[in-house]
Structures are given as C-alpha cells and as structure tokens.
Amino acid sequence: MTPQAITDYSGFIRPQKDGRHHLHLAVEGMNCAGCAFKIEKALNANETVAARVNVTEKRLTLTWAGDAAMGNRLVESARALGFQFSAIRQTADNDNGRNRALVRYMAVAGFASGNLMIFSLALWFSTPETMGVSTRQLMYWYSALISLPAVIYSGQPFFKSAWRAVSHRRTNMDVPISVAVILATAMSLFETIRSGAHVYFDSAVMLLFLLLVGRYLDAKARARANNAAADLLSLMSGTATVLQGDGHQRIPAAEIKAGMVLLAAKGEKILADGIAQGDTLIDAAALTGETLPQTIASGGYLLAGMVNLGNPVQVRVEKPQSESLMGDIIALMQKAEQGNAHYVRLADRIAGWYTPVVHALALATFIGWWGFGGMAWQAALLYAITVLVITCPCALGLAVPVTQVVAGSRLFRQGMLLKSGDALERLEKVDTIIFDKTGTLTTGKIIFENRADFSGEELSLVAALASHSRHPLACAVAGVAPVNSVTDISEIDGKGMQGVYQGKICRLGSAKFLEVAALPDDEKMELWFASEGQTPKRLIFSDTPHADAIETIIRLKKRYRVLMLSGDRLPVVQTVAAQLGIENFYAGIDPKQKFALIEGELKNGHFVLMVGDGLNDAAALTLATVSMSPSSAIDITQNAADIVYQHKGISSVLTALDTAHKTQNIVRQNFALALGYNCLAIPLAMAGLVTPLVAAAAMSSSSLLVIFNALRLKGK
Amino acid sequence: MDILSYLIPIALVMGGLWLAGFLWALKSGQFDDPEGAANRILEDEEIL
Numbered sequence: 177m178t179p180q181a182i183t184d185y186s187g188f189i190r191p192q193k194d195g196r197h198h199l200h201l202a203v204e205g206m207n208c209a210g211c212a213f214k215i216e217k218a219l220n221a222n223e224t225v226a227a228r229v230n231v232t233e234k235r236l237t238l239t240w241a242g243d244a245a246m247g248n249r250l251v252e253s254a255r256a257l258g259f260q261f262s263a264i265r266q267t268a269d270n271d272n273g274r275n276r277a278l279v280r281y282m283a284v285a286g287f288a289s290g291n292l293m294i295f296s297l298a299l300w301f302s303t304p305e306t307m308g309v310s311t312r313q314l315m316y317w318y319s320a321l322i323s324l325p326a327v328i329y330s331g332q333p334f335f336k337s338a339w340r341a342v343s344h345r346r347t348n349m350d351v352p353i354s355v356a357v358i359l360a361t362a363m364s365l366f367e368t369i370r371s372g373a374h375v376y377f378d379s380a381v382m383l384l385f386l387l388l389v390g391r392y393l394d395a396k397a398r399a400r401a402n403n404a405a406a407d408l409l410s411l412m413s414g415t416a417t418v419l420q421g422d423g424h425q426r427i428p429a430a431e432i433k434a435g436m437v438l439l440a441a442k443g444e445k446i447l448a449d450g451i452a453q454g455d456t457l458i459d460a461a462a463l464t465g466e467t468l469p470q471t472i473a474s475g476g477y478l479l480a481g482m483v484n485l486g487n488p489v490q491v492r493v494e495k496p497q498s499e500s501l502m503g504d505i506i507a508l509m510q511k512a513e514q515g516n517a518h519y520v521r522l523a524d525r526i527a528g529w530y531t532p533v534v535h536a537l538a539l540a541t542f543i544g545w546w547g548f549g550g551m552a553w554q555a556a557l558l559y560a561i562t563v564l565v566i567t568c569p570c571a572l573g574l575a576v577p578v579t580q581v582v583a584g585s586r587l588f589r590q591g592m593l594l595k596s597g598d599a600l601e602r603l604e605k606v607d608t609i610i611f612d613k614t615g616t617l618t619t620g621k622i623i624f625e626n627r628a629d630f631s632g633e634e635l636s637l638v639a640a641l642a643s644h645s646r647h648p649l650a651c652a653v654a655g656v657a658p659v660n661s662v663t664d665i666s667e668i669d670g671k672g673m674q675g676v677y678q679g680k681i682c683r684l685g686s687a688k689f690l691e692v693a694a695l696p697d698d699e700k701m702e703l704w705f706a707s708e709g710q711t712p713k714r715l716i717f718s719d720t721p722h723a724d725a726i727e728t729i730i731r732l733k734k735r736y737r738v739l740m741l742s743g744d745r746l747p748v749v750q751t752v753a754a755q756l757g758i759e760n761f762y763a764g765i766d767p768k769q770k771f772a773l774i775e776g777e778l779k780n781g782h783f784v785l786m787v788g789d790g791l792n793d794a795a796a797l798t799l800a801t802v803s804m805s806p807s808s809a810i811d812i813t814q815n816a817a818d819i820v821y822q823h824k825g826i827s828s829v830l831t832a833l834d835t836a837h838k839t840q841n842i843v844r845q846n847f848a849l850a851l852g853y854n855c856l857a858i859p860l861a862m863a864g865l866v867t868p869l870v871a872a873a874a875m876s877s878s879s880l881l882v883i884f885n886a887l888r889l890k891g892k
Numbered sequence: 893m894d895i896l897s898y899l900i901p902i903a904l905v906m907g908g909l910w911l912a913g914f915l916w917a918l919k920s921g922q923f924d925d926p927e928g929a930a931n932r933i934l935e936d937e938e939i940l
C-alpha cells in the first residue's frame with residue numbers, strides 16, 4: 177500500500193520541439209565542481225539523457241527522450257547521490273537576466289567608445305589646417321553614426337532608472353547621468369550638422385561605458401545576496417499525502433489543516449507540525465543542522481521541514497503550515513525583508529544634492545554668458561551643456577562599486593563571503609552587536625568535563641552504553657574509551673541506557689533513572705553512571721565558548737554594546753555570559769522574541785549587527801541592520817546573513833567591522849577626490865575653456881584616480 | 893586622404909563583426925559557467 181513517493185517535478189518539465197523533454201532545477205549540497213561532474217556522469221550514463229550542471233549558478237539542466245515522468249525518476253537517482261533539488265527561484269533567474277543585459281550594454285558601449293577614441297585621437301592632435309575641414313567633418317559624422325545607436329542602446333539602464341526616480345518625484349545618481357549624456361549627444365549632433373567644433377560624442381559614450389562597468393561590478397557583488405524567505409518557502413512547498421477513510425489523496429501543502437492525518441513516505445519531507453503516529457527516524461538538518469538522524473517515538477513531535485528517513489509514518493497534524501514554526505519564521509523574515517528595501521545607498525543620497533547644485537551652476541553659466549556676456553544664446557547654451565558634461569559623475573559612479581569590490585575580495589581572503597556591497601556601509605554604522613549563544617559564541621559541541629573522576633574500566637562501560645544512544649550527551653562520551661563487551665544493552669525511553677557486564681547491571685542515564693539520592697545544586701548538563709550496587713557517579717558536560725571569544729568580546733566592548741541571546745536555559749546562559757564578560761543577556765528566547773528584541777533596538781535608534789547560526793536566528797538576521805553567520809550554519813541562515821564567515825570563533829566579526837570602517841573611509845576619500853576634481857573643472861567650463869579634449873581627459877583621469885585609491889584597500 | 897573613405901568603413905565593419913560575435917557568444921551561454929568550464933579540464937574521463 178505504501179506509495180513510493182518521489183518528489184513530483186512535472187510542473188517544471190517542458191516538452192521540446194524535437195520530442196525530448198527538459199527540466200531545469202536548482203541544486204544544493206554541491207561542495208565543488210567534482211560533485212557537479214558526479215551528478216552529470218550518473219545521469220549521462222543513460223544514453224537518451226543529456227545532463228549538464230552549471231557549477232557557477234548551481235543549476236541542473238536535464239533533457240531526455242521518453243515520457244515526461246522519467247524526469248522525476250532521473251532526479252531521484254541524482255538525489256540518491258546526496259544532493260537536493262528544488263525549483264529555481266524567480267529572483268535568481270531575474271538577477272541572471274539583468275547581469276547578462278548589463279554585459280550586453282557594456283559590450284556595445286565598449287565597442288563604441290573604443291572606435292570613437294580612435295577618431296578623437298586623430299581629431300585632437302590635428303587642426304583644420306593639418307587635416308582638412310572635410311576630413312574632420314567626415315570623422316565627426318562617423319562618430320555620430322557610432323554614438324547614436326550606442327547611446328540609445330547602452331544608456332537604457334540609466335534612462336529607465338532616472339525616469340523611475342523622477343516620476344516618483346525623487347532623484348538618484350542616474351538623473352544627472354542621463355541628463356548629461358542626452359544633452360551631450362544632442363549638442364554634439366547639432367554641432368556636427370552645423371559644422372561646429374564642440375563635439376563630445378567620445379565623452380558621452382566613454383562615460384556610459386565606465387559607469388556600466390561600475391554597475392556591473394556592483395551587480396556581481398550583489399549576485400550572492402539571496403532572498404532567504406523564498407528559500408524557506410520552497411522548503412515548505414509541494415504536495416502531501418492525506419489519509420482519508422480508506423484511501424489517500426495528494427493535496428497542496430498550503431491546504432494542510434489541523435486534524436488531518438498525513439502519510440510521509442520514506443525520503444519525503446514532512447510539511448506540517450504534528451504528532452508522529454509511529455516510531456520513525458528523521459533528518460532535521462534543515463532545522464537544526466544536526467546531521468545525525470534522530471529517532472522520534474510514537475507520540476513525539478514532528479516539525480515541518482524534517483525529512484522522514486525511516487519507514488512511512490503517519491502524522492496527525494497539529495498546526496497548519498502558516499502556524500508552524502517554519503511558517504512563523506517565514507512570516508517574520510518576509511516582514512523584515514520589506515523593511516530592508518528602504519535603505520538608501522550613500523551614492524544615491526549624494527545624488528540628492530549633487531543634481532540640483534550642478535544644474536543650478538549650468539543655468540548660471542547660461543545666464544551669465546547670454547545675459548551679461550552678450551553672447552548668442554546658442555553659444556551660451558553650449559557652455560552650459562559643457563558644464564553639465566564635465567561635472568557628470570563618472571568618478572562618482574565608480575567611487576562606491578570599485579571600493580566595494582576590492583573590499584569584498586579582501587574579506588574573501590580572510591575567509592568571509594560578502595553578499596552585498598552596502599552591507600559594508602551598514603556595518604560601519606553599527607553600535608550594538610547581538611550574539612546568539614550556541615554555535616556562535618560557543619563551539620556547539622558538548623564537552624565531557626570530569627573524565628578524571630572515572631577509572632578506565634568505568635569509562636569503557638560508559639562508552640559501551642553511550643554508543644547505543646542517540647542522545648546528544650551520550651554522543652559526547654561514546655568515543656571516550658575503547659568499548660567493553662557489555663551485553664543486553666537496551667535504551668529505556670526518556671531515561672537512559674542499561675546493560676549487563678560481568679553479571680552486573682550497569683546504567684547510564686538521568687538522575688531519576690539511577691535513583692540518585694542527593695541531587696546537586698548547579699544546573700549543569702549531566703548524566704549519571706553506576707554499576708549494580710555502587711553509588712551513582714556524575715558525568716558533567718559543558719558547552720565551551722570559542723577560544724577567541726573572550727578576547728574578542730573585550731575588544732568589541734570598547735566600542736560597541738554587546739548583547740547575548742539564547743534559547744537555552746537561564747543557568748547555562750548565565751554561566752557562559754559570566755565567562756565571556758557579557759553583562760546584557762537574555763535566556764529562554766524563542767524566534768519571535770528574538771525578532772521583537774531587535775525590533776525594539778532598531779526603534780530606539782540603534783544600529784544592530786546580529787551574529788547567529790540557527791534556524792531560530794534566521795528572522796532576526798534578516799531584520800537586523802546587518803548580519804553575519806558562520807559557515808557551519810544551516811543553509812537558510814547563511815542565506816539570510818549579509819556576511820558568511822569560515823573561521824571558527826568570532827574574530828571574523830572584528831575583522832569585518834574593521835574592514836567596513838576602512839572601506840567607508842576610502843569611499844569618502846573617493847567622493848572627495850571626485851568632487852574635488854569637479855571643483856577644478858567647473859570654473860574652467862564656466863569660463864568656456866573646456867574643449868572636448870579637456871572633458872575626456874578630466875573624466876578619465878578622475879576615474880583612474882578613484883580606482884587607484886580603491887586599490888589601496890588591498891594592501892592595508 | 894581619400895583612402896579613408898573606404899578604410900574607415902572596413903574597420904567599422906570588422907569591429908562590428910567582433911561585436912556581433914561577442915553578443916552571439918553571450919547569448920548562446922558561453923559565459924554562463926566560468927567555474928564549471930575551468931574545472932572540467934580536471935575531470936577524469938574515459939576516452940574511447
């Protein structure tokens with residue numbers, strides 16, 4: 177009766193013209209290109225199948241001849257190798273499309289500016305006497321021929337963005353850029369037609385090219401910022417089997433209601449919180465990162481997101497998906513993500529005053545020359561437009577992206593992955609740091625403390641009993657000594673392990689199980705062990721902080737407020753806080769409370785850096801001003817964080833903060849350089865001394881200056 | 893400088909061919925998987 181449930185991708189399988197079918201899926205669990213080739217080899221073994229894994233984008237493209245359903249079986253065989261497959265997120269697809277479009281714009285602008293420069297060189301280094309007027313005109317016309325399509329095509333991202341801003345009564349960096357490019361091109365065309373000399377095609381197109389480069393660098397840096405809530409949603413989507421009367425039916429996950437009985441087949445994901453109606457083995461990696469399978473007895477609680485590894489099990493649903501733990505976290509994350517969209521980047525804020533100032537100066541130039549200088553209005557307009565062209569923010573457009581790319585690669589060398597450039601901007605503003613406890617401040621591994629209190633024989637017995645249990649404390653002692661031959665080992669649910677050695681019964685378990693008379697005061701994690709007739713002895717466990725935690729916290733406390741949050745019990749949290757010197761800590765906190773706490777801090781005007789590694793941190797990470805997570809965290813939490821760090825311990829937090837300050841200093845220097853350059857150029861332009869040569873030279877050299885300054889970040 | 897009247901168009905056409913080629917390569921996905929292409933040479937495969 178048990179259906180062999182394979183995940184159904186038929187919604188994504190598409191027929192091709194040649195009779196084959198194709199399927200695109202996102203792949204997870206690949207650690208290197210070798211994994212990708214493993215998948216390809218396994219799938220390509222079938223002759224009718226063509227499989228290709230894109231290592232960069234982590235996607236599988238599968239085509240095969242045969243019926244559509246074969247696709248599901250093929251993916252299943254790849255899943256058996258140890259990888260997970262899911263639908264490609266729409267946002268990832270959109271990002272790819274945008275990046276590709278940017279490369280196209282860059283290619284066209286690059287081709288155009290290269291060719292235009294060749295003409296310009298000839299024009300600048302000759303005069304009408306040496307070259308001949310008609311030849312110069314010919315070159316101007318060729319320049320026009322190349323520029324016009326290039327500007328119309330490659331200028332699109334700027335024009336569209338500027339239009340969007342202006343139509344909402346705002347301004348951003350793209351407004352002065354678009355105005356300058358359009359005016360420069362129009363003026364140059366006008367000049368070419370009437371055989372004038374003020375032709376700026378090369379400056380306009382070169383400007384577009386350099387800005388597109390800046391934009392592309394920016395987009396690449398942002399490419400890794402994943403939409404974390406969407407990831408969780410895909411984890412929860414799909415169909416589940418509901419048992420109704422005698423039969424069963426597959427319904428979409430969203431329609432699962434409390435009281436229904438679901439059947440989770442072997443390998444199937446559990447899609448709602450509920451009570452297990454039988455014993456089973458589950459994999460909770462997506463929720464806790466715990467890679468060892470856990471046994472859940474009949475009557476135990478199952479959470480949405482767990483994978484059933486054992487025989488098919490029935491689940492009586494307690495809460496619909498929207499009220500499950502996962503559902504709560506998703507809702508919180510979506511709420512947080514909406515808030516994040518309002519962060520206005522530094523470059524756009526500068527554009528806010530830059531645009532009106534520059535346009536005012538251009539207007540002043542026009543009025544000055546026409547009104548007071550007595551010049552014809554066409555000539556005065558020419559000067560005014562030149563002012564706009566030369567103040568155009570070529571360097572300003574590069575100042576930030578270039579610096580952020582260099583900073584990102586510097587962080588990468590220090591074991592950190594920076595997901596988006598403006599994370600550094602936000603990191604610089606931080607004044608409060610909130611740490612999660614387990615796995616972030618502590619190693620997350622349980623250490624057996626008082627080994628010295630036990631004899632070698634006792635330790636072997638403990639190890640023998642412990643090796644048969646899946647309890648986290650038992651796992652910590654399972655390897656403590658070579659195992660003795662203990663027989664008749666059995667696990668008494670909820671209490672401990674029992675076995676027979678040399679005719680005596682030994683037990684390892686809770687204080688109650690071993691009937692301990694005098695319970696100790698402190699609330700340390702413990703197990704008790706005794707052979708028949710002996711007084712039970714106590715095994716003490718602790719979760720130790722990382723080696724660098726104490727020193728890092730000391731240094732952090734000098735400049736920031738440091739808080740610790742944990743879902744763990746108060747006594748344990750208190751101990752760790754005391755060890756690390758953290759005065760402000762909260763214990764027993766659930767994800768909703770974490771979220772509310774951060775909301776409170778933000779409302780009070782603090783800028784919060786959140787560092788965490790668990791599923792229960794995901795929503796808080798999304799809400800905080802900026803967030804970091806260790807690479808040992810589960811996928812979802814890593815996706816939610818702005819920076820993922822590899823090094824054990826929390827020293828990466830210091831490094832990241834330090835880098836952020838240095839980066840922002842360089843960004844500010846770059847803005848100063850770019851603006852300073854403009855200040856030199858504006859008087860020249862207003863006085864009518866700027867020729868196309870001067871304009872092009874000014875733009876290129878200011879851009880180069882900004883790039884070289886950004887490169888200083890590499891060495892610091 | 894009469895030679896320019898056909899040299900320049902030739903140069904532009906050649907440049908245009910490059911642009912067309914690049915855009916085609918971009919469209920046909922040549923640049924989609926730089927890491928995969930880099931690692932593929934290291935893969936051991938049986939050559940029949």
